[in-house]
Amino acid sequence: MAKVQGESPAAAEDATGTRDVMRVIGDLVSVLEPQLLEVWRSTGMTYSQRRVLRQLRDGPRSAGEVAASLGVSAPTLTRQLGKLEEHGYLTRAVDTTDRRKVLVDLTGEGRRVLAGHRVFAGSPIARAARDLTPLQQLALIESLGVLVSLARKTEVDAGA
Numbered sequence: 561m562a563k564v565q566g567e568s569p570a571a572a573e574d575a576t577g578t579r580d581v582m583r584v585i586g587d588l589v590s591v592l593e594p595q596l597l598e599v600w601r602s603t604g605m606t607y608s609q610r611r612v613l614r615q616l617r618d619g620p621r622s623a624g625e626v627a628a629s630l631g632v633s634a635p636t637l638t639r640q641l642g643k644l645e646e647h648g649y650l651t652r653a654v655d656t657t658d659r660r661k662v663l664v665d666l667t668g669e670g671r672r673v674l675a676g677h678r679v680f681a682g683s684p685i686a687r688a689a690r691d692l693t694p695l696q697q698l699a700l701i702e703s704l705g706v707l708v709s710l711a712r713k714t715e716v717d718a719g720a
Contacts (some may be wrong), residue, residue: 594682603673604647612640613649613674620665633711
């Protein structure tokens with residue numbers, strides 16, 4: 561790798577590492593994309609919206625709880641809830657015990673759609689994940705978890 565004038569060796573290594581991480585993520589997205597497109601085609605919802613529905617599978621939750629568990633901002637969740645409500649997948653209602661809260665719940669159609677689509681079941685990525693050793697699985701879970709947390713924090717900080 562050619563060194564940029566004035567760039568330290570550590571900065572050059574960091575740039576290379578970041579590029580390699582982004583390249584691998586791009587490769588991962590290209591493997592996942594067919595399943596994500598199928599969810600969109602068959603349900604009209606994004607994978608992020610599906611994640612919202614999954615948060616409700618055990619019963620109603622406050623919108624704030626859903627946003628916190630997904631690591632998204634309130635405005636982002638509000639947009640997703642609006643689209644899901646338009647499709648008839650969920651309902652929103654003011655909490656009768658605390659009127660400051662909005663409770664979100666699945667409709668029958670939301671439960672049907674959620675149960676009917678196992679996005680990655682049988683996919684190449686699911687089969688490959690099964691072939692990893694337990695130690696490789698743990699390392700991947702931890703590394704991707706840290707990356708996602710940092711990205712969400714960066715997104716929230718940028719919006720503040």
